[in-house]
Amino acid sequence: MSTGDLLSIDPLELKFPFELRKQISCSLQLSNKTDNYVAFKVKTTNPKKYCVRPNTGIVLPRSTCDILVTMQTQKEAPPDMQCRDKFLLQSVKANDGATAKDITAEMFNKEAGHVVEESKLKVVYVSPPQPPSPVHEGSEEGSSPRGSVSDNGHANSAELTSAARALTERLEAQDKSSEARALITKLTKEKNNAIQQNNKLHQELELLKRQSCKSGGGVSFMIVAFIGLLGIIIGYIMKKS
Numbered sequence: 001m002s003t004g005d006l007l008s009i010d011p012l013e014l015k016f017p018f019e020l021r022k023q024i025s026c027s028l029q030l031s032n033k034t035d036n037y038v039a040f041k042v043k044t045t046n047p048k049k050y051c052v053r054p055n056t057g058i059v060l061p062r063s064t065c066d067i068l069v070t071m072q073t074q075k076e077a078p079p080d081m082q083c084r085d086k087f088l089l090q091s092v093k094a095n096d097g098a099t100a101k102d103i104t105a106e107m108f109n110k111e112a113g114h115v116v117e118e119s120k121l122k123v124v125y126v127s128p129p130q131p132p133s134p135v136h137e138g139s140e141e142g143s144s145p146r147g148s149v150s151d152n153g154h155a156n157s158a159e160l161t162s163a164a165r166a167l168t169e170r171l172e173a174q175d176k177s178s179e180a181r182a183l184i185t186k187l188t189k190e191k192n193n194a195i196q197q198n199n200k201l202h203q204e205l206e207l208l209k210r211q212s213c214k215s216g217g218g219v220s221f222m223i224v225a226f227i228g229l230l231g232i233i234i235g236y237i238m239k240k241s
Helices: 157-215 221-240
Strands: 007-010 013-017 024-032 037-044 050-053 056-059 064-071 086-094 117-126
Touching (some): 007 086, 024 056, 024 086, 037 050, 157 221
Antiparallel strands (some): 007 024, 024 064, 037 086
16 A cells, blocks of 8 residues: 555555456546545556546545546467556646546646645556366365366366377277278288189189080199199189188
8 A cells, every 4th residue: 555645545555367359447546635636647557458437537536536447358378477567646636526527647747836645556466266177076175186187277187198198099009900900901802813713713713624524625734733833823813812
């Protein structure tokens, strides 16, 4: 709290729980310690960023006045959450019965001989309040809840590592399964081709037998040797499949 001859200001730091893309407000309270009417005016180094209501006014004798300061939505967080914005609150004695409409810029002109009190206020960014950690069913009263979220709201590193390892193993198993299915498909295709070739050779053999019977002669030695060689090749292919 700042204590001047005219007004007391509480607090001296404007604390904003900083959040991106969200309007944030904090309040000031001015207390008139005198038996006079006191006029005030609030200035800031960054008027486009803040909205002050009211930014000028009259504090009645021995009374208080609340001021609401609203920070507009921000798209980026400042480095290290440090803010260099400042506010200046000026106060001066006013005529009895004065209202906000009677306030002029000349009243706060020191060069005109007016006694003007000034108080500087800093802007501080604080972390927004964190929601409480969820309590899982079955946890004993008085014991810390167990779960995958730690007190600061971040997942435990060991659990993250375990989950990543399990995901990697699952992906590797899927890859191996895909390779096995591709190999089985290839072998099945080769086996079917071998069976078709075997059937074709059998048909040709039957045809040769029928032709030899019609001619009345026996099958030559070369034909028998050729058919035997083909049978050996087909048997080898089917065994490999």
